[in-house]
Amino acid sequence: MALEVDNDRRSRRLEASLSVRNSLLAILTMGPAYGFQLHGELGTRTAGRRTVNVGQIYSTLERLVRQGSVEAAGSTADGLPLYRLTDDGRDQALAWLLETDSDSGAEWNDMLDRVLIASSLPHIDLTPLLAGYRTVWLLLLNRGGDRGGAPGESGQERLVTAAHRLQARAALAWLDTVAAAADDAPTAGAPLLHRELSLLRPKRGRRPATSS
Numbered sequence: 001m002a003l004e005v006d007n008d009r010r011s012r013r014l015e016a017s018l019s020v021r022n023s024l025l026a027i028l029t030m031g032p033a034y035g036f037q038l039h040g041e042l043g044t045r046t047a048g049r050r051t052v053n054v055g056q057i058y059s060t061l062e063r064l065v066r067q068g069s070v071e072a073a074g075s076t077a078d079g080l081p082l083y084r085l086t087d088d089g090r091d092q093a094l095a096w097l098l099e100t101d102s103d104s105g106a107e108w109n110d111m112l113d114r115v116l117i118a119s120s121l122p123h124i125d126l127t128p129l130l131a132g133y134r135t136v137w138l139l140l141l142n143r144g145g146d147r148g149g150a151p152g153e154s155g156q157e158r159l160v161t162a163a164h165r166l167q168a169r170a171a172l173a174w175l176d177t178v179a180a181a182a183d184d185a186p187t188a189g190a191p192l193l194h195r196e197l198s199l200l201r202p203k204r205g206r207r208p209a210t211s212s
Contacts, residue, residue, distance in 0.1 A: 019113045020052055021060055025069060025085065025093035026117045029124075030197050032073040034080040035061060040198055045120040046113060064089065097124055100132040107136070108167060115178055122194040126182050130175050137175070141168035 020042065027033065027041050039057045042050050061083055064070035069089030073082040085093065097118045102110040111133055118124045143161070153161065181193055 019110070020050060020056065021064065022093070022096045023050060023113060023117050024057070024060060024064070025089055026097055026121065027197075028070065028083065028085045029090060029093050029121065032082040032084040033197060034076060034082050036080070037198065038083075040200070041195075044198070045195060046116045049112060049116065097121075098128055098132070100129070100136050107140075108171065111171060115175075119178060119182065119193045120195045122196070126178070130179055133175055134172065137168040137171040141165055141172070 023042055023046070024038055027038060027045065033041070035058045036054060038061070039052070039054050042052070042057070061070060065072070065083075068086055069092055070083050071086050073084035075081050097114065100111070100114075115126075115129065115133070118126055118129055143164070
């Protein structure tokens with residue numbers, strides 16, 4: 001039992017780290033940025049869903065440098081090290097912003113992270129991503145027939161099927177909300193989906209450049 005719990009925790013940590021990795025790559029499609037800037041961008045663009053400590057941001061960036069997805073891009077006027085995408089990193093980021101594949105059980109969280117990040121980027125067309133997710137959730141909603149389960153399912157399997165179908169309905173309703181927000185014309189005082197990189201400097205805790 002303890003081993004299963006440990007494996008589940010490791011799986012959740014891996015899912016979160018992959019989401020942070022891909023989200024940072026996606027944000028960097030906006031242009032070079034420094035670690036504390038990316039830390040703030042990740043939090044605001046996911047409405048606080050992905051609040052990680054600054055150390056994790058920098059360790060992820062260092063790993064991305066080693067993998068060849070990110071490279072050093074000099075520093076700001078006040079000495080903060082900048083990072084930018086390599087060609088390979090940009091390809092990875094743009095692919096992630098279009099795909100809908102997820103590990104089993106991670107579909108909901110992956111969708112939220114990917115759509116929230118994509119909706120914040122002015123240069124990304126949301127239409128293909130939303131259409132892809134609609135297909136995914138409609139397939140899940142229709143699985144098992146109208147009665148909520150397939151022939152031969154146990155009681156517990158039927159309950160899981162019912163949960164998946166309810167989640168699919170919620171996902172489709174949320175996608176409708178996203179599409180409506182994306183189509184709304186800007187009005188005075190209304191929050192906009194698109195965000196430029198913030199130019200605010202961190203007040204404290206600057207981390208020096210590190211070697212890869």
